Amino acid sequence: MRQGKHSIFWEIIALGTLILGLSFLGVPMLDAVLKPSPPHGIVIRLNIVESSGFDPSVITVKRGEPVKIILHGMDVSHSLVVPDLGIDSGPVEPGKEKVVEFTPDKAGTFVFYCGTLCSVKHHFMRGTIVVEE
Amino acid sequence: MSSHVVEWVSVKNHSALVALTLMVVILATGLTLPVFGQVYKADSQPRIIDITAKRFEFTPNIIHVNAGESIIFRIRSEDVTHGFYIDGYDYHLEIPPLSTVEVGPMQFNELGKLKIRCSVTCGPIHPFMVAEIIVEPNYVLPVFLVLTAGMFGTSVAYIGTRPKNRMLGISTEKELDILRIKVIGPVLKKFLQWRGSNYALLWPNLVIFMIVFASGFVGNPTGNLNFSIAVVWILWFAAVEFMILLGARLWCTLCPLPAFGEWSTRRRLYGVHRLKKWFSLGRKWPKQLDNMWIGALSFLGISLIVPWLVTRPIISGLLFVGLVSIATIMHLVFTKRNFCRSICPAGAYIGYHSVDSLFSVRSRDKGTCDKHIAKECMQGSPNGYGCPWLLYPGGNNDNTFCGQCFECLKSCSLDNMTLKLRMIGKDLPSIAAKAKGKFDEAWMGFIRFTLAPLYMIVFFGPTFWIKDWGNMSNVYGANWPTIGLLTPTPNALSNWLGWAVIVGGLSLAVYPAIFYGFSWLAKQAVGEVKQSAKDLFLSFSYALAPYGMTLWVAFALSLIMVNWAYPLNALLQDPFGYGWHLAPIDKFTWSPLLANMLPYIQAPVIFIGLAFAVNSTYNIGMKLFEDHSKAMKATIVMGVLHFAAALIVMFILAG
Numbered sequence: 001m002r003q004g005k006h007s008i009f010w011e012i013i014a015l016g017t018l019i020l021g022l023s024f025l026g027v028p029m030l031d032a033v034l035k036p037s038p039p040h041g042i043v044i045r046l047n048i049v050e051s052s053g054f055d056p057s058v059i060t061v062k063r064g065e066p067v068k069i070i071l072h073g074m075d076v077s078h079s080l081v082v083p084d085l086g087i088d089s090g091p092v093e094p095g096k097e098k099v100v101e102f103t104p105d106k107a108g109t110f111v112f113y114c115g116t117l118c119s120v121k122h123h124f125m126r127g128t129i130v131v132e133e
Numbered sequence: 134m135s136s137h138v139v140e141w142v143s144v145k146n147h148s149a150l151v152a153l154t155l156m157v158v159i160l161a162t163g164l165t166l167p168v169f170g171q172v173y174k175a176d177s178q179p180r181i182i183d184i185t186a187k188r189f190e191f192t193p194n195i196i197h198v199n200a201g202e203s204i205i206f207r208i209r210s211e212d213v214t215h216g217f218y219i220d221g222y223d224y225h226l227e228i229p230p231l232s233t234v235e236v237g238p239m240q241f242n243e244l245g246k247l248k249i250r251c252s253v254t255c256g257p258i259h260p261f262m263v264a265e266i267i268v269e270p271n272y273v274l275p276v277f278l279v280l281t282a283g284m285f286g287t288s289v290a291y292i293g294t295r296p297k298n299r300m301l302g303i304s305t306e307k308e309l310d311i312l313r314i315k316v317i318g319p320v321l322k323k324f325l326q327w328r329g330s331n332y333a334l335l336w337p338n339l340v341i342f343m344i345v346f347a348s349g350f351v352g353n354p355t356g357n358l359n360f361s362i363a364v365v366w367i368l369w370f371a372a373v374e375f376m377i378l379l380g381a382r383l384w385c386t387l388c389p390l391p392a393f394g395e396w397s398t399r400r401r402l403y404g405v406h407r408l409k410k411w412f413s414l415g416r417k418w419p420k421q422l423d424n425m426w427i428g429a430l431s432f433l434g435i436s437l438i439v440p441w442l443v444t445r446p447i448i449s450g451l452l453f454v455g456l457v458s459i460a461t462i463m464h465l466v467f468t469k470r471n472f473c474r475s476i477c478p479a480g481a482y483i484g485y486h487s488v489d490s491l492f493s494v495r496s497r498d499k500g501t502c503d504k505h506i507a508k509e510c511m512q513g514s515p516n517g518y519g520c521p522w523l524l525y526p527g528g529n530n531d532n533t534f535c536g537q538c539f540e541c542l543k544s545c546s547l548d549n550m551t552l553k554l555r556m557i558g559k560d561l562p563s564i565a566a567k568a569k570g571k572f573d574e575a576w577m578g579f580i581r582f583t584l585a586p587l588y589m590i591v592f593f594g595p596t597f598w599i600k601d602w603g604n605m606s607n608v609y610g611a612n613w614p615t616i617g618l619l620t621p622t623p624n625a626l627s628n629w630l631g632w633a634v635i636v637g638g639l640s641l642a643v644y645p646a647i648f649y650g651f652s653w654l655a656k657q658a659v660g661e662v663k664q665s666a667k668d669l670f671l672s673f674s675y676a677l678a679p680y681g682m683t684l685w686v687a688f689a690l691s692l693i694m695v696n697w698a699y700p701l702n703a704l705l706q707d708p709f710g711y712g713w714h715l716a717p718i719d720k721f722t723w724s725p726l727l728a729n730m731l732p733y734i735q736a737p738v739i740f741i742g743l744a745f746a747v748n749s750t751y752n753i754g755m756k757l758f759e760d761h762s763k764a765m766k767a768t769i770v771m772g773v774l775h776f777a778a779a780l781i782v783m784f785i786l787a788g
Contacts, residue, residue: 007328007403007404010329010403010404011401011402011403011404013403014402014403015402017332017336018339018402021336021339021340021343022339022343023343024340024343024344024347025343025346025347027343027347027708027709028347028348028351028352028711031709031711031713034711034713034715035711035712035713043712045711045712047354048609050609050615050618051354051610051614051615051618052614070712072711072712073254074353074354074355074358074710075254075256075353075354075355076213076214076254076256077213077214077227077229077230077253077255091214091227093214093253093254094253094254094355094358095254095358095702095707095710095720096720097712116213116214116229117212117213117214117231118213119213119608
């Protein structure tokens with residue numbers, strides 16, 4: 001209850017917990033760990049072009065291997081359309097996910113774009129999917 | 134215990150009992166109104182109502198339908214994907230861009246006002262994209278108006294029975310020594326006297342603030358998906374109003390903003406450093422600034438940018454970085470909590486309303502403190518610092534500047550400091566009677582009181598232009614990398630000036646002027662007294678402390694009951710809006726809780742506020758004039774103004 005002889009001990013404990021508390025500033029860096037990565041799936045974050053568009057906007061996959069794309073809506077509703085591969089995710093609401101699974105059967109570089117009007121620069125919201133042999 | 138309770142609430146006067154009973158009946162009527170308001174009519178040919186949704190408005194924004202009428206809504210989105218949700222109806226519709234969706238036929242059987250809300254995040258102002266359906270005949274409004282009048286009438290009738298030192302039948306003289314309650318008391322005392330208690334209470338909020346900083350700068354640019362917005366401006370902002378009521382400046386106990394500065398000056402996190410000299414320049418804070426002016430004006434300043442602050446993470450991030458920096462620098466220059474006393478915008482309004490809290494830190498016996506030469510609560514002792522808030526805790530009778538750091542509980546060697554539970558309005562009359570020259574606190578009251586109904590209109594009303602002016606017509610969310618998207622156009626800036634004039638003008642000039650007018654009338658009504666109209670103006674303004682608090686509680690209820698899912702998801706699952714799933718449960722779907730019941734919960738809260746305002750004015754009047762009939766006359770005049778304010782709020786809730 002009262003301040004005892006061990007106050008330096010408590011001071012050090014407090015300093016340790018303070019540093020631990022301050023370290024939470026770095027929590028966004030955990031994204032690299034918490035975000036699913038291949039083979040669990042490729043995360044594409046959907047932003048309007050004014051912020052960062054498709055994030056990432058270039059993805060690389062292998063022909064004949066199943067692909068799982070996890071779409072996460074960031075700001076307004078978007079969608080992912082890859083006409084050459086016959087993919088249309090349908091609208092993805094902000095704060096929600098949609099999973100697109102397919103197995104590419106041809107190699108090449110294919111354009112994908114957002115199929116849901118999202119901002120004045122909606123038509124510039126594009127990316128590419130590279131299917132390697 | 135039970136004898137205590139009887140002592141506290143005993144109403145000796147028969148007519149007072151009748152008045153109080155009627156008040157309870159009025160509150161109950163408000164709450165149960167929806168049960169009586171059901172009307173069923175024969176079905177008819179469906180009527181089609183066309184609505185367009187566009188960021189961030191529905192057109193038309195007010196829709197009148199007849200009870201029982203068969204309605205089909207045909208909603209078209211003119212830009213991005215929107216949602217369509219009606220309070221109390223389980224439709225979560227998605228309206229894709231440039232397309233039309235129909236819903237219905239549906240009927241509305243509850244009379245009164247229902248809100249249409251956007252249910253798919255469509256941009257920063259999305260949580261406040263609102264339209265209204267008025268189900269005719271709207272009996273709810275006249276019933277609310279009559280109940281308000283009834284509440285005013287019964288409040289005046291109640292004070293007509295000469296209740297002495299009472300607030301609505303409950304004694305304002307009795308206090309409960311919390312630290313002497315069985316079991317809880319000793320445990321709480323042991324905890325609060327432990328030197329690590331402040332740090333332990335504060336630490337979780339330190340972690341939360343780190344996440345607020347991080348999410349404000351690099352989190353999802355969309356506010357409702359970002360911790361810094363969802364947790365701070367939905368959960369915290371609402372929770373603080375309840376904290377004030379139950380715990381006065383309890384938030385100040387928990388607040389990490391000034392902690393870095395305080396730890397630095399003390400060079401201690403835990404213990405008491407008995408320094409001759411603090412790690413600080415030790416300057417004296419100017420006397421003319423040792424009041425609430427800067428805090429009140431910075432609260433108003435924040436209100437001028439509030440449509441951005443509560444929707445753009447980066448604005449919140451920058452605000453908090455700014456506040457921590459100022460607080461730290463001020464500690465290093467002025468040593469003590471001058472930032473909290475005089476600068477902090479939250480500190481100002483929390484302090485202002487805290488005088489009416491149920492909670493206080495007080496001495497058990499003031500005589501003991503006055504005789505005690507050591508004055509450890511001011512000077513400090515090996516167990517605790519002298520009051521960092523620059524008070525004399527042993528003689529303190531005013532919550533306004535008591536930051537509840539509990540140092541006096543630790544430093545006092547006579548075990549004379551304690552926590553007390555008391556009725557709302559205990560200290561108010563004596564504080565109000567000594568209001569001479571305290572324009573700062575009066576204006577804090579006016580600003581808070583004016584902004585509560587204004588926020589109800591801006592955030593949860595259907596009027597788009599006022600949201601748009603405050604928001605500078607900007608459709609982008611923003612974090613640090615995308616802050617450039619907030620660059621306003623000249624046209625938007627000139628609209629914002631209009632918004633600033635409305636917000637600033639109403640709270641700084643219009644309402645205070647009206648209040649002064651009523652104070653002048655009150656002066657005429659009471660006749661010969663030694664106080665001037667200006668004195669009455671300042672003293673009676675303190676009735677806005679409890680009244681304003683209830684208005685904000687009503688606002689906080691709509692904030693949290695509608696949007697509870699956003700802060701919960703940010704806390705438990707995905708603080709940065711990156712798509713994380715931290716907890717092994719599903720994310721909460723946005724789904725308002727009892728939103729169709731909100732007006733019936735909010736209105737009784739306002740009724741209680743009106744009764745508080747009337748009773749407080751009377752208690753202040755008694756303190757000033759020491760004469761029942763003069764206090765009564767003044768209360769009736771000022772009461773008319775408070776009654777009018779309640780009527781305006783009823784129009785906002787149900788009109």
